Amino acid sequence: MHALSSYLILSALLFSLGLYTVITRKNAVAILMGIELILNAANVNFIAFSKFVTHHVEGHLMAVFIIMLAAAEAAVALAIILNLYNDHGNINVDEANALKR
Amino acid sequence: MGEVIFWVIWALVAVSAMVVAFSKNLVYSVFSLLATFIGVAGIYIFLNADFLAVTQIVIYVGGILVLLVFGIMLTNRIVVAKITQSSLQRTTGLVVVGAIFLVLVLTLLNQTWPLATSAAEFDSTVNNIGELLFGDYLILFEVASVLLLGALIGAATLARKEL
Structure with a gap:
């Protein structure tokens, strides 16, 4: 049906856009969104390879663990971002350059 | 379609x-x-x-x-x-x-992937995933559960007003 490369190109696009978001945004929540895009790109790759190359569901398991890590990471990151907001009044990462105030 | x-x-x-x-x-x-x-x-x-x-x-x-x-x-x-x-x-x-x-795109387009020969598709992956999770990947699964618990407690602790 669809070639493997159509999935891989989509995944490369998602990764690039996520990377662009991470390196250019100032807002910490936007950076978190970029990280989610990158993790989704990795998941698409894992599942595409598990269908087309290995033909085994182990790739799906990796994707399950990645989703789980993304959930844990989002919760902890949100807590850190809230602390940053309480300390600085905004969440621009380029202004958060002091360990302690 | x-x-x-x-x-x-x-x-x-x-x-x-x-x-x-x-x-x-x-x-x-x-x-x-x-x-x-x-x-x-x-x-x-x-x-x-x-x-x-x-x-x-x-x-x-x-x-x-x-x-x-x-x-x-x-x-x-x-x-x-x-x-x-x-x-x-x-x-x-x-x-x-x-x-x-x-x-990335040039690399993956010029690469010949070792495609699986049989084009058979998975019926349902749920059974296979469940068997693997509680078989070969049991330790990873348990570590993941502890990690989630730790992340939850850590997030709740960090988000409190007074640390």
Whole structure:
């Protein structure tokens, strides 16, 4: 049906856009969104390879663990971002350059 | 028909991810991230990953996206729905990321992958995933549960006002 490369190109696009978001945004929540895009790109790759190359569901398991890590990471990151907001009044990462105030 | 739906979902993921990356309004970004996650769930369905598609919708759309929206709403003074965001080094970032994308695409198009010979498709992946989770991957599964518990306690502790 669809070639493997159509999935891989989509995944490369998602990764690039996520990377662009991470390196250019100032807002910490936007950076978190970029990280989610990158993790989704990795998941698409894992599942595409598990269908087309290995033909085994182990790739799906990796994707399950990645989703789980993304959930844990989002919760902890949100807590850190809230602390940053309480300390600085905004969440621009380029202004958060002091360990302690 | 399936072909058309596939490319529609493909375009949905690509365009909404671009809105996430380029939109000046943070609220637009987070809502187009919703479209990206749902589109990726559709891509999973085309890859016969039924369990993953449902997991993607439940966890990403139902959990992580809600967390992100909370993060935006709690860290801005909401007077209007327009929450702007600015970016640093747009041009340099675009050049670097465009080069990386080009290298990735050229590499994967010139690569011959060792494709599986049989084109047989998975019936349902749920049974296989469950057997692997409680068989070969049991230790990883248990470690993951402890990690989630730790992340939950850590997040609750960090988010308290007085540390």
